[in-house]
Amino acid sequence: MANSFDTRYPSIDDLRNKAKQRIPKFAFEYLDGGCNEDVNLHRNTSELREVQLKPKYLKDHSGSSLKTKLFGIEYDAPFGIAPLGLQGLMWPNAPEILAKAAYQHNIPFILSTVTTTSIERASELTEGKAWFQLYHPTENRLRDDIIKRAEAAECPVLVILCDVPTFGFRPRDIRNGLAMPPKMSLKNIIQVLGRPNWALQTLKHGQPNFETLKPYMPEGLDLKQLGKFMDDTFSGRLNEEKIKPIRDMWKGKLVLKGVASEYDTEEAIRLGLDGIIVSNHGGRQLDAGESTIKPLNSLAAKYGDQIEVMMDSGIRSGPDVARAMASGAKFTFMGRSFMYGVSALGKKGGDHTISLIKSELQQVMEQICCENTTDFPNHLITK
Template sequence: MIMALKFDTRYPSIDDLRTKAQKKIPKFAFEYLDGGCNEDVNLIRNTAELREVQLKPNYLRKHHGSSLKTSLFGIEYDAPFGIAPVGLQGLMWPNSPEILAKAAFEHNIPFILSTVTTTSIERAAELTEGKAWFQLYHPTEDKLRDDIINRVAAAECPVLVILCDVPSFGFRPRDIRNGLAMPPKMNISNILQAVGRPHWSIETLKYGIPNFANLLPYMPKNLDLKQLGKFMDQTFSGRLNEEKIKPIRDMWKGKIVLKGVASEYDTEQAIRLGLDGIIVSNHGGRQLDAGQSTIKPLTTIAEKYGDRIEVMMDSGVRSGPDVARAMASGAKFTFMGRSFMYGVAALGKKGGDHTISLLKTELQQVMEQLCCEKTSDFPDHLIS
């Protein structure tokens, strides 16, 4: 059986895109994208332990074809993976959130816009015809929280994602060295790196210096970098609790997903508070280096609570086979951040389409190999 390849065959893997991305963007931007926290232990553990999951093929079973289509919250998507929220996307490649939102819409997969990325709620909704999800960093003031949520509702986003795994910013030595901590600073080394990446620099000039597009209506004008850091620290409080979640549940009429879940306790609280889904996640290994890989709690949480709440996963998922491993372990759906950012950093405006097509092709091949006809059948192929 010959596989039809619908992507640039010079880059037939996510690792190829990562290698290309490293050559295309300044070191400070690549390290912001690529790194974890502290010593990168959890970053490495995420993918390594996920790839210990093994799947069983059934070659002689009658097979009627494999379909990637997956239903979630009453919507049928063309694949069981989506684009995770990523902050400051325009720093890594100019206009990248718009590139990815458009590609996600064209491929009929979810795109989650971060509060702190470089494209606005309204623009993402325009590009996706109201199908983009939105991920909320919790504001310290109720008025700001309510205004952001009202904007998300007006944009007709179907799903609100609330983030629970950033009670403090991760300790990221690379970002500190590169001046990308809070408050950020631009040093001579960064300027020289940008000069050495002319394509990135030209695109940045074309689209403008990246900013927190969703927050512009609330920010004082002409903040210097130190003032920006103070504004962000005063404006957002990442620690969630029942008192903060309840008003959001009362206000938001659509689906609510809690992202950053890594324990049975938090899963039980999400169910008790009437949330619709959780994303088992450790923020891509960027918050707690001493924590578990995502696949470890996912397996237990999905088995125990999968019939009471939609259980999804991100962090450590890099490829089509990784999606299959996660779903065989109990995830109903998966999300990836770095894989898509490598794609746009490597290939610019073609990167979103390329990466989605590559992942679909990889996952289709796995399903055909397993004799797995529907994505919901992946658990039947898990070797436990």
């Protein structure tokens, strides 16, 4: 698909600023914020941007290709759309917009268990190419049913999440009534009235719901009951006992997301997983933890020949993708960047943001004489 983007918004920062103007404050802060004092949120990007690349200007160069193979599939770029919860809260119909754009650009789209479209709809929009990220249910019956639905939807990759053993402590969300149980305050209603386009689009598409979970939810839940349902239904702490039945049941590729240590990487390899995503949940879970770029380099160097090593958290742009790839990531994912795009530009936001990041990454590759994405590590400046 030909790259095309709105020249009024030539950077992710431009999209972020526009998104802030377009959506209610409580929705923007849910998207934009981290946990506690946002230390690791900012560390993710700032430490990633300390990575430097070496150009080789006099080297023969026949052109650069973004195409990247992962799990035997060739994608048109080495980045995909990370799973985000409650996408429809930030912009109505957001997951469908992003799933369509990802399919058109031939990049992966990962659907979260707790976002606002269903497994089946995401599969329909991507012709069975959408990945699915599973929040681990407390009941085996529910776990098995969701996995069977993902299999029936032909999802090629199942992602299991290990970095949410507890809900992150997020002061903004608590102030805004988006903690569990959620609540709608007068302040939130006033914010909605100040964003009439967002309100009209929400009326058009309907109140956002956990569409994948609808078959398991009692009808007519109020917000307090919804909070109790979520607490009772999911247990985020993974271990061998929980992972082994999933590995036995799932015949496709299985990926562990939220890895930040050698211990968890070695466990993933031992349990037969196909890939890991080095991630700290976008800085939304552990403010006192490392940035994702810190463990990436050593994990990729030590285990990259045993398991596919990917990365998300802190990556915002094409140059950031290049930095992560040079540091050893086989593939990368972004969440906030794409949601800024959709929140800023609506149904055009997915295409615009993917095109923008592709263009940025292509320029970096041409500039440093990097012909293929696998060649990025040869351009890393080590300190």
